[in-house]
Amino acid sequence: MNLNTPSRPVLIAGAHGFTGSRVMQSCPGAVPVPGELLRSAEQRLTDFIRAAEPQIIINAAAVSDIGACERDPETSYTANVTLPVILAGAARETGAKLISFSSDQVYTGLTESGPYREDSLLPVPANVYARHKLEAEQRVLDVNPDAVLLRATWMYDMPLYRGAVLPDGPGSAAPSPHANRGNFLITVLDAVLHGRPLSFPSRRYRGITYVRQAVSFLEQASRLPGGIYNYGSENDRNMLETAKALLQELKLEYPVQDSGQIQHNLWMDCSRIRSFGMDFDSTVQGFRRCIRDYGLRDLSV
Template sequence: MEDKGKNMDLRRMLVTGSTGFLGSRIVREYGKCFQVSGPGHSEMDLCDEASVKAYVDRVRPEVVIHCGAVSDTGWCQEHPEESRRINVDGTGYLARACAEIGAKLIFCSSDQIYFGSRGMEAHREDEAVSPAGEYGRQKLEAEKRCMELCPDSVCLRLCWMYDRERLSEREHGNFLTAFLEALSKKREMVYPVYDYRGITDVNLVVEKLCQTFSLPGGVYNFGSENEYNTYETVRRLLEGLGYSTEKLKKNETAFAGNPRNIRIHMGKAEKFGIEFPKTLEQLLSANERLL
């Protein structure tokens, strides 16, 4: 990322969900080279179109990174109308406001859009999808709102993300922190064998976000590819780090009747020079940092 920290005329960036797992890291990194605004609910209510428009008109950002969402998939499933107001309607309000001032909108979508798709191949952006979960359905509809209301929007289908560092006490554990804790305490690890998904270092996502600011409008997979199921990923990780797999157990119940495959194919983004290491490669390359 270009260092513009000494430039007094910094570009303006708005980050929604700025206290969340991804948003907080974006604010920390891009605050070095942008004037970053991270409005709280009292400053900009995503459920209120007038509030969204007023805030965007006042701040007039050049780049908007929309991380704000109800991301608890279980809660979305149980409260579809309430979560839809934020995940779909709020995204539409923001897209319209961005279009009116010419801001570049980067929408953080999800690989959950592929949950329910048939086949075991890695998914591409142009395939027909019919998400099985409410969260995935909402993200898909939000993408459509972005493209209809602000055609220059870039919608990024993000994977499961991890980081060793916790930026706040409120932050939940993630794949890496759970793995390292089980390893250090010699606890049993149980991972599903019928679950296929990419797992991505959030710091790489943040680092490569700047490359999306110049992308043509559209939908892009954005994260690490992974050829293995979650159990096999962890097994190979343990072996690669020189640990016994004795404590590693298979969960053969989850998704047994219909394996979940939400793996992404990165070919489209790679044509624009955006590349991520594969899931296992990245975890193994971080050997010294992990331990």
């Protein structure tokens, strides 16, 4: 992403998270919104944004752990609905473009098999996190019709080491806990490394995206018309086939079982975002890109 030369600053909410820390890495001139402000009263956060006069606000802050949202819906609501709505109001007031992450989880309750387009079926969220994400999309657009809501797929990367953005500044020795949250690639590698059983459902379809590519398209996303966009790699393989494809790309021979869970698709059609020039790799092409970036080709040796 080349967001380094805007006339006004780029603000990142959630700069220490999995996605936000990679946005910070690719956009070193960006200004993190302090975490305590994200959790403070609306007025303090709005004052900070007014003073910063941003050109773009990227909202990657959330409570994104689905179990945590079930256990504490109030905190989920504050982080996943109230916060983006405040950011939407502040963006409108300061003339900033807001890009706010939503999730493919909004489709959890659909019984149709997919792939789902943004406009073909009304999303049916089936958990607290997904319900809050969907409500946030609608309320953000009510407040700020120019805002861009990105329904991201499950994203992955290798862990961050040096260069992680930490509360005490970039380049510290240990990454923040969010920055290295579990993801599909790490789940697979971790199982192989420790000889743990690996299983994925053959009746589930979902795109899985290399987060570095999702981040690389954010500059283009900042020029999108306001609205909701499915955002990430498409995937016509089920999760079991996808795990096998990843192992094959890594040249690793390892057994993967069918976990046999019931059908539950989060399968998105991303043609809308593609029509604006953000042509994501397919899920398997994304694995290849990540393997190339990190030099993971020779794991079998």
